[in-house]
Amino acid sequence: MTDKSAAKTSSKAGKTVLVTGAAGGVGRHVVRAALDAGMKVRAADRFPAADALEVDGLFDPLTDVDWRFAELSAADLDALTQGCDFVIHAAAIVSLSESYTELAGVNVQLVRDLYRASQANGVAHFVHFSCGAIYEAGPGFRNESDRLSASNAFEQSKIDSEQVFPHQPETTHWSILRPALVYGPHCTKMGASITTLPPLVRDIMPYLPGITGGPRTNWCYVEDAASAALCVLDNPAAFERTFNVADDTALGFGEVVTSITEAYRLEVGALVPFPNTTLWTALSPLIDHDIVFDIARKILRRRWRRLQEQQDLNSPLRPRVDRNALFYVEKDNILGADALKELGWAARYTDFREGIVETIRWYQAHDWAPRFDTETQVRIQDEKQSLGFAFRTRFEGQWVDEKTGDTAPVTLLLQTEFPTITRLALDLEGNIDGKLSIGGLVEDAEIRGTIQVRLLSEGGVYWEMGFDDAQGNPHRLGLSCSVNPLRPLDALTHVSGDIKDANADVVGHVELSYHMRSQLLPSMATFRLLH
The missing domain is CATH 2.40.160 (Porin)
Structure with missing residues (x-):
């Protein structure tokens, strides 16, 4: 991507963009990227501006943007889109535990209604954030033309959301982004929950084993997801196209967990292999039950609350143990982002192992994640x-x-x-x-x-x-x-x-x-x- 000074001279400078989900992990960084491009930002979210102030200096919702407090599924979308040149839709219910009925109102119908309102008000371009986990599993890289297949209700809602856009729109052009698992500062959903696992294990063990292997995936740093939205916005080469957004390095699930452990600066023990597909197949009849996941969820969340109390944390992070997440530890999901790169997009972090270090530091600095430095651990022992x-x-x-x-x-x-x-x-x-x-x-x-x-x-x-x-x-x-x-x-x-x-x-x-x-x-x- 171009630097900030170049971005401000782009054709987007001075134009107005509506960013939905502006208080979310991705939405906050989209707002920041749009401001850096010299754009006027109308930011919409279900949180009042005063509740969205904690953005770590990304922007001030009271002065830098036109903040609109709205529950989008019940909002006046016509009024929300009036006067906007573009829309970047980042709002969604991100959950693997909700039913399709609970998800569809926001993840599908809202997309349809917001796009129609955008058409009615002459919005030039509508950029929609979908999901990179909706491909049918298979070896090698998943490209945008590969077959889609949902493993859970959330993924199905994202597939259906893409179907609301016409192949040849009469007015408002559209682009769809399919990011890989998003991580980084301000992120709390999906992949972010994995960052709670090493501290939880460390709470009961003197060191964590190093894990190798497992299903492979690549990731998407949150700033890279935001820069992708600005890259395709108002770009004729991106109209009526879908783009994967992902880094260049496919890592096994074991390497991901070990990278997070090392980012916490925790001692890593002997390497052990991640359970292979054969073992998962044998274990599935034993663990693939709601009661098993309910018990595991309660235990992990109780221990996580205890960790927060010990270190005076105020963390929105939560350990997630969802039955519908088994797919993510069973099969590869590697996205190819060549189409987006052809438009000039480049990832800030091409390897999860680099970006996760900055992410954990940010979490710790904002009391979202435990610290394991000597001073903190001595203080905890003192309190215990x-x-x-x-x-x-x-x-x-x-x-x-x-x-x-x-x-x-x-x-x-x-x-x-x-x-x-x-x-x-x-x-x-x-x-x-x-x-x-x-x-x-x-x-x-x-x-x-x-x-x-x-x-x-x-x-x-x-x-x-x-x-x-x-x-x-x-x-x-x-x-x-x-x-x-x-x-x-x-x-x-x-x-x-x-x-x-x-x-x-x-x-x-x-x-x-x-x-x-x-x-x-x-x-x-x-x-x-x-x-």
């Missing part, structure tokens, strides 16, 4: 085992005045809290408060600060606290000690640090100790658990 403890200690010693060299006694009474502890091997951070007396400087000053235990990384304990002297001048006291992991309590017999004033100048040096024999039992008596 949100157990902490608190105790009191008394340090005594002396300090040396930096100016005079005089010494005076020091007493430090500390209340220490570690709010969350998961395992002893981890470094710890906590809060401290208490009372501090420094001879000649302050008596019973309130202190607040932090404690850091760095047994593994640095082999020490560090205290930082602030207090005001008798005249109200702020000071800081930093203490530290080295720790032998085999004898950690011995470290407390020698704690040292500096007192600094508000200018960070050292005003004195402190040496403290914890009298194990006299203080251990009193400290243990103050020990309490935090929940």
Whole structure:
């Protein structure tokens, strides 16, 4: 495709296009592509503009487009299409679990009614998104002239939707796009549900096996579906034609799942083959029952909700286990997109394994998918085992005045809290408060600060606290000690640090100790658990 600057000089610039399903995964990117082409966009969806604001900067539905809130199956389509030069119809019910009757009103009748309204209002070109899974299964690439065959009600509704267009229209030209499984940012349907599988498996296993083989298919990145619509729009070479939209790389279902696993940066174990056709044939009588899929669906969705709660996700993604989806793991469905390429279209991602990395990153950045970085996993473990403890200690010693060299006694009474502890091997951070007396400087000053235990990384304990002297001048006291992991309590017999004033100048040096024999039992008596 041309770049944005070239697109804005095209014949489409300044003209008005109606985009239906504008809040959906494909529709949002079609709107963005049309705006980049310099077009005026009338965006229609069943969501109000305020509910469609989360488009990650693709466009502002309140200012960038003419947003029309409409349930299209009951809308005034004549008013919706008036003044439009083009229509790109991306709205549909995408579901493998609905009956044909439930799908046909939107997926078939709406297409017919919207096209008729477009004809009546002089729309020049109507681009319709169909589906690339409607071909009869067979070896090799599926081309646009190959025989169609539905495996479920959704596919049948898409086949029937294509039949509403006349072979030789008197007014409004049409083009049909048949995208492969669409994936990418903002996508929630069909192929997007597969992205939930690796996190679900990882939730119960330390690593996921690498899967190879399986039925092969190619995919369609969502921006590539949108750019295909702009490529054919108002292009005489595309009138009354149908086009496949797909990348160049056919992958087995096993490679797809493994690619998603790697995009999450999860560890992949030993390779195992995807069940072959013979095994699927043997298993089908056992698993091809509604009750089996109902149970599996409930289990996966329950675990997915738990994952969302653990990571504070607000994800529209859902694991899908549909009986009507068995076709997609039994037979090849590889689309050839040469016809579209002849018009100048080119995919941004020619390989699913490249595009899925950006997709997972987007999902994670928008709290649609779990993260598996160390920080997040430690936080989850903290929350799972949100157990902490608190105790009191008394340090005594002396300090040396930096100016005079005089010494005076020091007493430090500390209340220490570690709010969350998961395992002893981890470094710890906590809060401290208490009372501090420094001879000649302050008596019973309130202190607040932090404690850091760095047994593994640095082999020490560090205290930082602030207090005001008798005249109200702020000071800081930093203490530290080295720790032998085999004898950690011995470290407390020698704690040292500096007192600094508000200018960070050292005003004195402190040496403290914890009298194990006299203080251990009193400290243990103050020990309490935090929940």
